[in-house]
Amino acid sequence: MHTFLQQLAGLIGPAHILTEPADTAPYTLDWRRRYQGAPLAVALPGSTAEVAELVKLCRAHQVAIVPQGGNTSTCGAATPDGSGRQLIVALRRLRQIRQIDTDNDTLTLDAGATLQEAQQAAEAAGRLFPLSLASQGSCQIGGNLSTNAGGVAVLRYGTMRELTLGLEVVLPDGRILSQLSGLRKDTTGLDLKQLFIGAEGQLGLITAATLKLFPQPAAHATAMVGVDGIETAIAWLNALRARFGDRLTAFEVIDRNCQQVLLRHHPKLMPFSAPWLVLIELSDGGDAALLNDSLVEWLSRRDMSDGVVAQNETERRKLWRLREEISESQRLDGPSIKHDIAVPTSALPALVNDCAAALEADFPGIRIVAFGHAGDGNLHYNVSYTRPGNVDLFDDEAAVNAIVYDHVYRLGGTLAAEHGVGQLKKDWLARYKDPVALALMRQLKQALDPDGLMNPGKWL
Amino acid sequence: MHTFLQQLAGLIGPAHILTEPADTAPYTLDWRRRYQGAPLAVALPGSTAEVAELVKLCRAHQVAIVPQGGNTSTCGAATPDGSGRQLIVALRRLRQIRQIDTDNDTLTLDAGATLQEAQQAAEAAGRLFPLSLASQGSCQIGGNLSTNAGGVAVLRYGTMRELTLGLEVVLPDGRILSQLSGLRKDTTGLDLKQLFIGAEGQLGLITAATLKLFPQPAAHATAMVGVDGIETAIAWLNALRARFGDRLTAFEVIDRNCQQVLLRHHPKLMPFSAPWLVLIELSDGGDAALLNDSLVEWLSRRDMSDGVVAQNETERRKLWRLREEISESQRLDGPSIKHDIAVPTSALPALVNDCAAALEADFPGIRIVAFGHAGDGNLHYNVSYTRPGNVDLFDDEAAVNAIVYDHVYRLGGTLAAEHGVGQLKKDWLARYKDPVALALMRQLKQALDPDGLMNPGKWL
Known part of the structure; x- marks a missing residue:
């Protein structure tokens, strides 16, 4: 390994190889603090040509590479194992x-x-x-x-x-x-x-x-409305798309439990509560007042429990902040078992209703906090207990996951919609993904990386 | 082969295997009549399961498969070779x-x-x-x-x-x-x-x-306008996208020579001539009159040599028919060397101007007919001679192609934008495509189809 590091230093310069624990620390713990890796070193190449030479050198020495960006993976996709033999390659010097x-x-x-x-x-x-x-x-x-x-x-x-x-x-x-x-x-x-x-x-x-x-859109029209159920939200989504086409740029939903979490931590942001809140935004290259009027007119013909249309950019930012503060408010509220799931939009009501019933049957007193990108069929679906401190929550993680993912796959969905698989979900992937698809992925991996040196220990 | 065909008949039924020349004829000549294949047979499986069994049987007998859809490839991608050993597999019974x-x-x-x-x-x-x-x-x-x-x-x-x-x-x-x-x-x-x-x-x-x-869009607004050059057309494209976003659903261009072709065969369809005609269409889920007004208003602030906005669906169909009749009018006008090229939109003016100059220098009296999807950077660029009958045109095909493709690749473009490669362009692909990319494609082919039985003789 000493020879390897010397040769690597010759390629990218000794100043761009980190080996001291104090220097490598920002690269070795994942974002959610679930995975702590111990790398051989962190390499910071300065050009595509240097990356190419580095990869060739690693291949010659059979050193595995863990590519890393901003180290914000939510599933440990950019963290090395604990062997001290994998090289983190971080690209922060390539930012032109x-x-x-x-x-x-x-x-x-x-x-x-x-x-x-x-x-x-x-x-x-x-x-x-x-x-x-x-x-x-x-x-x-x-x-x-x-x-x-x-x-x-x-x-x-x-x-x-x-x-x-x-x-x-x-x-x-x-x-x-x-x-x-x-x-x-x-x-x-x-x-x-x-x-x-x-x-x-x-x-x-x-x-x-x-x-x-x-x-750049010249105009936005933004509304937060309360509806009686996820079924209504999906009907609205389709009606909005029919009326406004791609001017509909956001359609986010927030369930009742999620609203209560927000209420605890940001009481002043919450305009009102409802079974489900929907954040709707239209964007356009034309006149802002016209766009706002057309949204108000559309909403005026709908049944809703409550609703607010942003009258200016400050009000618009406030509505968006409500959506953006969910993750942090949840963190303050205590631990939860997190899921990043998607189903066909048409299956969202069945998912929301049936999965909650199944979880409640097996785990009485369980609490589901659901929010996310209903327009893509994608929910962030987080499970915790209502009892203080959520004691022993993670003892039930595997059983909870199995109930959630069983429902998701029965409805034609996926256990990873936008957060990836990494280390966190690789066993679940093996359990739920079509075996023909997994085998084909491995054939491709074998064809491109027969030595298995690119980010080993993840799902491929 | 006899055993193979018997086993195949056992799988999909003898009525679904065609071997008589009269029966196979619709499957063996390509759309543009450049490639005449001689297949072992044409198989018409009736389900995905039958296709899977058929593929396994072909593999066991090492019989190559040529998949065929509607046999409308413009580059011979679905035509077998002349060996009499390749099996055409046509899916017209799978249409549920x-x-x-x-x-x-x-x-x-x-x-x-x-x-x-x-x-x-x-x-x-x-x-x-x-x-x-x-x-x-x-x-x-x-x-x-x-x-x-x-x-x-x-x-x-x-x-x-x-x-x-x-x-x-x-x-x-x-x-x-x-x-x-x-x-x-x-x-x-x-x-x-x-x-x-x-x-x-x-x-x-x-x-x-x-x-x-x-x-389904509830409203369309459609205009044909004349502009002084392709540079103006590109500037309009960007301004229209900024103003109307994805309500801009079509932006087609027609050059002067192409207009003359149309004038010869459809004089009544032509509203006027200009250096370039642009067909613009907006589509929306809202009010048709409002959409039309906003297009008229936008156009009123532009310099144009001439312009017409469709006042009703009949006028809209007439403008579109002009665009749709180009191919047939060209066919009536005689043979041409056809190109389906694309460059970054920003490079369209350089392509149009420089390539014409280079072709004229080497082939005085040459005529370029250009039209297509300027919004995607994609032109159909057809070259012929002005002299009667276009005698010997195809003797110059390779030299013409080399000039055109040299310009396209110098500008970061592609020699196949939407028509594919098939047999027609496979040698050009080998000449212009990045060798690393080609090698990687072949690695993938080798991994998935090591016996080379899927549509051999094409570009992979």
């Missing part, structure tokens, strides 16, 4: 904005740029890069790509996969695949970038991307 | 609409359904399936997927890849990969469907798909 093309509406940048840097670069050019996440100040484009990140704007703009036109990837043998052309149509062969999006660094190391930009 | 879910906005159907049948099923459910092609009465969903088809609605709704949520595929070893869940978010592993979309049947045989549906 390479090109902005406002006629083609594309942004080409290094994978180590943060999501916020990408948003700011777009904004400076008068454009919008729409991906938006709570961790955007820290998470990096390479990580967003590797988990196929989602967020609150997927309904209108799609996930990271749909926002990506091209990638530059260092393959497991050190070759550089460079496809950063920014074309919206290309049928010359397989769309290779798709292999690396959502692969959690197990098939290659993404070093740059060409992303889609959009016009 | 399996499920329409209007809450989830998804359509699940067999791959042998025609595009028109998919459109009609969506319409009957009050929804829109937006893919739209000249061949929609014949082409099949499986073929649309295998070529990642485009068309006039890509600007708003994306290509077939973006319209697809799930696939069912028979793999080269006969296993069935079934992922028809209709989820909009799923991060459980690799997105395997992406491998088969645009693969021209070389990695597996698509038997069913789950596709996205959309609200």
